[in-house]
């Protein structure tokens with residue numbers, strides 16, 4: 001279902017359909033939304049966001065990072081930003097890149113350690129990030145200072161770092177949401 005939605009997002013972004021197709025598509029989507037409505041559940045019971053086996057934990061919003069290596073110190077994976085993530089002129093939207101970093105670095109920060117949330121994410125856009133290219137995603141745990149965890153991430157196209165990031169993740173105190 002989530003894969004199908006991702007495909008739809010990409011096709012819709014890249015489409016210039018005639019008005020009748022726009023109307024038909026909108027009606028079909030409204031029908032689908034209505035069919036799912038009776039199955040609305042509390043957050044803890046929803047599927048999206050809880051499927052750690054799926055890219056982006058099944059969130060269609062998150063760029064689909066496929067994980068290849070994973071431990072408490074590093075993550076290695078790949079991502080292809082579809083047309084859905086286009087900002088302009090073939091480049092991925094500047095807001096989509098931190099989405100990928102936050103998901104991967106946030107998950108690494110939370111692997112084998114108590115829960116932590118992102119306090120900051122500093123992203124450097126070194127080159128344009130091309131839509132439709134398979135890119136390497138790297139993240140590593142740098143250091144820990146009390147409740148503070150500092151992580152680094154990079155997005156690499158061939159041999160070229162197109163973006164890198166530093167993230168601060170802070171261990172939550174009891175009662176913090």
Ligand SMILES: CCCCCCCC/C=C\CCCCCCCC(=O)SCCNC(=O)CCNC(=O)[C@H](O)C(C)(C)COP(=O)(O)OP(=O)(O)OC[C@H]1O[C@@H](n2cnc3c(N)ncnc32)[C@H](O)[C@@H]1OP(=O)(O)O
Pocket residue numbers: 052102103106107110111115116117118119120146147148168170171172173176
């Ligand atoms: C999330 C848990 C999930 C767990 C799931 C586990 C399963 C794993 C599987 C899959 C997981 C995938 C997970 C993805 C996760 C994505 C993560 C997110 O995107 S989270 C959403 C965006 N982030 C927020 O909404 C935070 C909002 N902010 C806050 O809640 C607070 O500001 C918080 C908790 C971050 C810190 O607040 P304070 O009051 O507890 O702590 P103070 O005293 O302010 O800071 C502690 C230290 O950190 C520094 N600090 C805090 N913020 C800073 C900043 N922005 N810049 C520099 N330093 C900062 C402070 O200066 C202090 O440092 P000094 O101890 O004095 O050295």
